[in-house]
Amino acid sequence: MTRRVRTRIAPSPTGFLHLGTARTALFSWAFARHHGGDFILRIEDTDVARSTQEAVDQIIAAMKWLRLDHDEGPYYQMQRLDRYKQVVDQMLAKGTAYHCYCTPEELEAMREAQRARGEKPRYDGRWRPEPGKALPPVPAGAKPVVRFRNPVDGDVTWNDMVKGPITISNRELDDLIICRPDGTPTYNFCVVVDDWDMQISHVIRGDDHVNNTPRQINILRALGAELPEYGHVPMILGPDGDKLSKRHGAVSVMQYEEGGYLPDAMVNYLARLGWSHGDDELFDREQLVAWFDGSHLARSPAQWDAAKLNWVNAHVIKHTPDAELAALVAAQFASRGASVAADALLEQRCALFKDRCATLVELADWLAMYVVDVSPREEDVAQHVTDAVRPALQALRDRLAAIDWDKGTIAGAIKETLAAHGLKMPQLAHALRVLVCGRVQTPSIDAVLALFPRETVLRRLQGV
Numbered sequence: 357m358t359r360r361v362r363t364r365i366a367p368s369p370t371g372f373l374h375l376g377t378a379r380t381a382l383f384s385w386a387f388a389r390h391h392g393g394d395f396i397l398r399i400e401d402t403d404v405a406r407s408t409q410e411a412v413d414q415i416i417a418a419m420k421w422l423r424l425d426h427d428e429g430p431y432y433q434m435q436r437l438d439r440y441k442q443v444v445d446q447m448l449a450k451g452t453a454y455h456c457y458c459t460p461e462e463l464e465a466m467r468e469a470q471r472a473r474g475e476k477p478r479y480d481g482r483w484r485p486e487p488g489k490a491l492p493p494v495p496a497g498a499k500p501v502v503r504f505r506n507p508v509d510g511d512v513t514w515n516d517m518v519k520g521p522i523t524i525s526n527r528e529l530d531d532l533i534i535c536r537p538d539g540t541p542t543y544n545f546c547v548v549v550d551d552w553d554m555q556i557s558h559v560i561r562g563d564d565h566v567n568n569t570p571r572q573i574n575i576l577r578a579l580g581a582e583l584p585e586y587g588h589v590p591m592i593l594g595p596d597g598d599k600l601s602k603r604h605g606a607v608s609v610m611q612y613e614e615g616g617y618l619p620d621a622m623v624n625y626l627a628r629l630g631w632s633h634g635d636d637e638l639f640d641r642e643q644l645v646a647w648f649d650g651s652h653l654a655r656s657p658a659q660w661d662a663a664k665l666n667w668v669n670a671h672v673i674k675h676t677p678d679a680e681l682a683a684l685v686a687a688q689f690a691s692r693g694a695s696v697a698a699d700a701l702l703e704q705r706c707a708l709f710k711d712r713c714a715t716l717v718e719l720a721d722w723l724a725m726y727v728v729d730v731s732p733r734e735e736d737v738a739q740h741v742t743d744a745v746r747p748a749l750q751a752l753r754d755r756l757a758a759i760d761w762d763k764g765t766i767a768g769a770i771k772e773t774l775a776a777h778g779l780k781m782p783q784l785a786h787a788l789r790v791l792v793c794g795r796v797q798t799p800s801i802d803a804v805l806a807l808f809p810r811e812t813v814l815r816r817l818q819g820v
């Protein structure tokens with residue numbers, strides 16, 4: 357590759373960062389990192405009515421959470437209006453753009469007539485200057501739009517990084533409006549000027565933009581700009597095959613943070629939606645960057661699979677160092693209004709439970725037994741804390757009051773109690789779990805008990 361690789365993500369700040377945009381950002385980021393290039397954040401905020409600062413903040417927070425660090429930006433299109441105007445003026449001067457004074461009513465009448473003739477509605481070039489053509493008289497006081505003078509002959513062809521060669525005939529393309537009567541530039545035009553000025557080498561975006569690409573290429577050519585490569589990634593579908601939307605559940609990246617997902621898991625999972633590296637399902641960022649060379653992008657749409665995301669998240673949780681988990685779980689508790697120190701004890705508790713959790717929320721749910729009082733279900737108490745077990749529980753409580761408080765010694769005390777009362781392990785262990793942990797299933801009970809303060813265990817076994 358001779359040109360420096362520069363990619364961008366260009367979200368419109370009209371809402372939270374959608375999973376689809378996050379995936380496009382991830383692909384663009386990984387591709388830039390793979391090639392040692394630059395990744396640029398550009399905020400496409402020209403839709404003033406729908407853009408908000410809050411959405412900008414949320415998008416930036418989500419990118420930060422995913423650790424998709426950008427090298428430049430955020431650039432804001434609304435801060436570049438002078439530049440767009442300058443390019444419009446240059447194009448007018450050069451004749452690659454022209455003023456059109458058609459009123460909305462005229463355009464509507466034009467379309468009606470075309471439809472009546474069975475033609476596809478399109479701008480008929482009425483104000484397009486041609487050698488020897490007389491243009492209509494300029495209506496007094498009218499404010500024109502500026503249209504791009506699209507080539508009439510030939511095709512636009514590009515070799516899409518995802519879809520392969522795509523050819524669109526110029527006859528299919530209208531003379532696009534690039535500037536409105538009030539002087540504001542239009543979306544496709546701003547994108548072109550930005551990609552040009554920012555020297556974007558590869559545009560990776562959703563395939564809902566495929567139709568814009570031939571228009572953008574034509575404008576770039578008219579400007580004498582070097583063309584970027586384009587890669588149009590298929591949409592993400594919901595489990596029912598429709599485009600992924602709120603209807604299918606959370607589509608905002610930050611909802612996944614709240615749901616107890618780890619950014620590394622999101623990155624791993626999102627990367628596999630529409631891209632593959634052999635049979636690899638689990639990989640870290642470094643591997644992704646090493647592998648992501650722009651090949652193996654899927655042509656067919658990927659389907660959201662919540663169970664697979666949970667599987668990846670469980671894997672990442674399991675491989676996260678306990679100290680990091682402790683900090684994350686402490687934050688989970690903080691959001692529940694409980695203050696828990698991310699200390700060595702919390703680390704040990706995380707270590708004991710982390711291999712049975714799909715999310716940090718689940719991990720915090722497990723560890724809640726250490727943090728707040730438990731309320732065992734009546735039916736569990738009735739089933740497991742029976743008259744046959746009660747004397748053993750009392751005896752064990754007495755033993756636990758007097759031993760060294762560690763897993764091995766606790767295990768010894770349990771064994772002695774079982775032998776003295778002629779009980780089997782599950783009988784005593786289940787009763788202990790119900791009373792101390794508030795649930796019937798836990799990891800090995802001696803390990804679980806050892807991570808409680810002794811007083812808590814004694815209190816929960818009191819008066820059985």
Ligand code: GLU
Pocket residue numbers: 365366367368400547560561562565
């Ligand atoms: N602002 C566009 C969007 O949010 C992205 C345009 C592009 O990537 O060229 O869909």
